Amino acid sequence: MCRKAHFIVGCIFGKMLRSEKWVGHHQEVFEAVIAVLRALIPIAKKYPHKPKNSMDTLIHFQVKSFLCNMSLWTWCDMISKDGIHDKKPSLVAFPIDVFVPTLRRLGMMDLLDEDWNMYGSWDQILDNIAQIGDVPLSRVNADVVLTEKSNFWKKARNSSCCRRMSRNYSFGDLPHSAFSILASAP
Numbered sequence: 001m002c003r004k005a006h007f008i009v010g011c012i013f014g015k016m017l018r019s020e021k022w023v024g025h026h027q028e029v030f031e032a033v034i035a036v037l038r039a040l041i042p043i044a045k046k047y048p049h050k051p052k053n054s055m056d057t058l059i060h061f062q063v064k065s066f067l068c069n070m071s072l073w074t075w076c077d078m079i080s081k082d083g084i085h086d087k088k089p090s091l092v093a094f095p096i097d098v099f100v101p102t103l104r105r106l107g108m109m110d111l112l113d114e115d116w117n118m119y120g121s122w123d124q125i126l127d128n129i130a131q132i133g134d135v136p137l138s139r140v141n142a143d144v145v146l147t148e149k150s151n152f153w154k155k156a157r158n159s160s161c162c163r164r165m166s167r168n169y170s171f172g173d174l175p176h177s178a179f180s181i182l183a184s185a186p
Contacts, residue, residue, distance in 0.1 A: 002069040009033055010077035017092070026092040030099075036074050037102050040067045044109055068114035071106055075099075076118060079132055094132050103129075107146050116154035122146040 013029050016022040022029070047063040050056040078094070106112050107122050119125045122143060130137040 002066070002073055005036065005070055006073040006077060009036070009074050014077060023092065027095075030095050033074060033078055034095075034098055034102055037071060037106060040071055040111060041105065041109065043067060044111055064111070065114055067111050071111050072113050072118060075103055075106075075112070079128055096129060096137060100126070100129060100137065104140075104142060104146065107150065108142070110149075110153060112150075115157045116150050117158070121150040121154060123150075 013033065016029055017026055044064065044067055047056075047060045049060045078099070103112060103125070104122075107125075112122075112125065113119070119128050126137060126139070126143065
């Protein structure tokens with residue numbers, strides 16, 4: 001599902017925003033992308049984190065991972081200039097005034113990026129968004145709080161990732177099961 005969203009937003013909508021034929025529909029494209037992002041919020045609310053119930057917690061983290069990936073590849077495709085589009089900008093102004101509050105809300109729910117490592121903390125995301133807009137990006141008090149939280153989440157997740165890796169590959173050695181897999185490979 002995430003790959004389908006990435007294909008629709010990145011490839012199809014991206015080409016539409018850079019095409020003269022679709023200029024009349026650019027506002028509708030932006031509205032569709034923002035609607036996709038806003039649709040993730042009620043889904044996340046249906047699966048809250050309940051630490052006392054292990055099954056609900058497991059489902060919460062699976063849903064959260066899916067929603068983070070959906071969110072990331074939706075908003076990331078809108079602000080990136082990649083090889084698919086030959087680094088061409090959109091033909092119309094990006095609606096930052098509608099886009100940023102939606103991203104801010106997703107960020108407060110920790111749904112922008114699962115590990116906050118694609119663009120970095122919220123402040124770095126805002127800096128990247130400011131580069132694509134023609135209008136200066138105004139910051140609000142919530143941005144300071146979200147930057148602090150996103151920095152904390154990023155460091156905590158990087159730390160836990162490093163701990164997982166150190167347990168799985170102690171001092172660069174592969175676990176014994178990996179040797180059997182490698183030995184059986186053609």
